[in-house]
Amino acid sequence: MEAFHCRVNTPLCNSNNYNTNFLASMQRMISVQPCNYARLLSVSCSSAAPPAKNNKRRTSRDYSAKTSITTSRTGSSNPAGKPQKLNSEVSPHRAVSAVRLMRIELGGAFADLLNDQGKGSGDNEMGYVERTLGFRTRNLDDRDLRLVSEIVGGTIRWRKYLDHLILSLCHEESTFRDMEPLLLQILRIGVYEVVKLEMPPYAVVDENVRLAKAALRPGAGNMVNGILRKLVVLKESNSLPSPKVEGDDRQQARALATIHSHPVWMVRRWMKHLGQEKAIELMMWNNSNPYFSLRANTGKGFTRADLVTQLEMFKVPYEFSPHLDDFVRIRTGMQVIIQAGLLRKGLCSVQDESAGLVVSVVDPRPGDTIVDCCAAPGGKTLFMASQLSGQGSICAIDINKGRLRILKETAELHEVDSVVTTAHADLRTFADENCAKSDKVLLDTPCSGLGVLSKRADLRWNRRLEDMKELKHLQDELLDAASM
Numbered sequence: 001m002e003a004f005h006c007r008v009n010t011p012l013c014n015s016n017n018y019n020t021n022f023l024a025s026m027q028r029m030i031s032v033q034p035c036n037y038a039r040l041l042s043v044s045c046s047s048a049a050p051p052a053k054n055n056k057r058r059t060s061r062d063y064s065a066k067t068s069i070t071t072s073r074t075g076s077s078n079p080a081g082k083p084q085k086l087n088s089e090v091s092p093h094r095a096v097s098a099v100r101l102m103r104i105e106l107g108g109a110f111a112d113l114l115n116d117q118g119k120g121s122g123d124n125e126m127g128y129v130e131r132t133l134g135f136r137t138r139n140l141d142d143r144d145l146r147l148v149s150e151i152v153g154g155t156i157r158w159r160k161y162l163d164h165l166i167l168s169l170c171h172e173e174s175t176f177r178d179m180e181p182l183l184l185q186i187l188r189i190g191v192y193e194v195v196k197l198e199m200p201p202y203a204v205v206d207e208n209v210r211l212a213k214a215a216l217r218p219g220a221g222n223m224v225n226g227i228l229r230k231l232v233v234l235k236e237s238n239s240l241p242s243p244k245v246e247g248d249d250r251q252q253a254r255a256l257a258t259i260h261s262h263p264v265w266m267v268r269r270w271m272k273h274l275g276q277e278k279a280i281e282l283m284m285w286n287n288s289n290p291y292f293s294l295r296a297n298t299g300k301g302f303t304r305a306d307l308v309t310q311l312e313m314f315k316v317p318y319e320f321s322p323h324l325d326d327f328v329r330i331r332t333g334m335q336v337i338i339q340a341g342l343l344r345k346g347l348c349s350v351q352d353e354s355a356g357l358v359v360s361v362v363d364p365r366p367g368d369t370i371v372d373c374c375a376a377p378g379g380k381t382l383f384m385a386s387q388l389s390g391q392g393s394i395c396a397i398d399i400n401k402g403r404l405r406i407l408k409e410t411a412e413l414h415e416v417d418s419v420v421t422t423a424h425a426d427l428r429t430f431a432d433e434n435c436a437k438s439d440k441v442l443l444d445t446p447c448s449g450l451g452v453l454s455k456r457a458d459l460r461w462n463r464r465l466e467d468m469k470e471l472k473h474l475q476d477e478l479l480d481a482a483s484m
Contacts, residue, residue: 085135090214091207092137093144094189096125097151098211099132101185104156104458133215145335155185155192157287157457160261162188165195168241169227183220186212190228194235201232256280260287265465266450286453286460291329294337295351298326299386299416302347310347314340324356346413351379352452355444359383362442366391369438373427373482374445376400378407384442385416395438397423397430431481443482445475 125148130136140148155162166187167176179187190208193199205228213221234240243255253268256276260267260283270279296307304326311318316333330337334350342348364370364384375381375396385394398404401424411417423430448471449459 086137087135087214088138090135090137090211092126092140093147093151094186094207094211095129095133095137095215096140096144096148097155097189098182098185098215099128100125100148100152101155101188102132102181103128104152105185106181135214142335142339146332149335150197151189151192153457154196155188156461158192158196158261159188159461160258160263162191162195162261164243164258165191165231165240166227169230180216183212183216183223186215186220186224187227190224191231194228194231195240201228201235205229205232252276256283260284262286262460263463266460266463269465286457288454289331290454291331292334292350292455293321293327293329293353293356294348295324295356295383296326296328296348297346297382297386297414299382299414300346304328307342307348310340310342311337321353321356323353324360327351327353327356329353346410346415349379349382349414351383352455355379356383358442358444359387362440364388364392364394364440368392368440370394370440370442371438371482372396373441373443373478374398375422376403376407378403378410380442380444381407381420382411382414382416385411385419386414388416388419390418392419394420395423396420397425397427399424399426428477428481431484441482443478445478447471447475 125140125145126136163176166184167173170176186208190204193204193208194201205225208228209221209225212224231240243258245252245255245259249271250268253271254264256262256271256279257264257267260280262283267279267283270282274282294307296302296304304320307328308318311328311330311333314333314336316330316336318328318330321327321329337343337348343350359380362370362384364387366387366389368388369392370384372381372384372394376398378396381394381396388394396404396407398407404422404424408417408420408422411420448463448467449456450463453460
């Protein structure tokens, strides 16, 4: 039996080390506002992504969280089930971005717009806005959706630096520390738009003030107005506050962590092992705009040439992967691809080339029997299945039942379900109870994901130094089980 042990940088897929006190901590964090934070939380917690840990932000209205939860459960925020009012003055992409950022920070929702087989759409996003803020805005067009992707990804990526600027512009530190979550997200959006996107300052200030007033109250709008106007003055005079990189290693790491927006522990770890210069290069890479790879689903008879034809028809720029024949790279146009239904129809998949290279090492061939030990959500499983030409079998094992169900549904969509079976189990016990041998075994162990921070910027805020030791122990156990 051939065994492949591949530590590819993917999110945790087989760990039970989730924070069991997450709901309780989030209830302490949520305050009663016109927006329905409790409903937002109940939706976000269904995500497969692990929740953020050690989030110590508190609000001045923590005592009211229980009332907010009760209101959500009884549905009294919209007792008659009537459509919420339309607010045509609020910028739709900013409203959607603010709510999406809330979902990510409070509930661990994924930071991309590719949920549910690429069905992410303006209607879905506006539904979250309506349920959370109590009103709808005008519908999002393609440009709005692109802005949502840019603003959400960029705001998460630069969160530490944005918070440094906001804190610097507050009269007192307590003003920032006690700021309610939605207000903070609106400010982060405004600061990001001014500092990183360099949008017209007057439009940024005006639009974010409107959002704060509509979603919260007039006083919140006044605070957004004051902070953003001060920011604009500093930006135009090239005098934005920035920490100085000086002092001992610890102090330098803190300054660099703020400037490049990474957790301090990561910066210290990289400085220790790589040196300061390489650590800075790595952080700059993490903060760069990533490209995404699309894999043509040859198992469904859709070749890379067919995919290229579609991209050219939709005027989406692309380049061929230098490593894999079925892959192309794109930097823009993902929303166009989603809206065209290429993902929903199973004609192609968003898949990192590193995952594809793992499959090339396994080298699946018609007639092979393969075990994929930590399979969900199934990107490598489906790629291997497409190589079998309907002959052979793949047993996909995973501890996460929900993600395994998605794998099974996607296998049907890609028309490779005839060679894919799923097993909901912990590999560590599954190996003891199942003695069947196979031709090849793939073990892609759960890892930190720190190698894909340019594409999953939210991961940097969801990892702890303690996770490294826990993951090493888990990886050793899984490797032992896979080799039995």
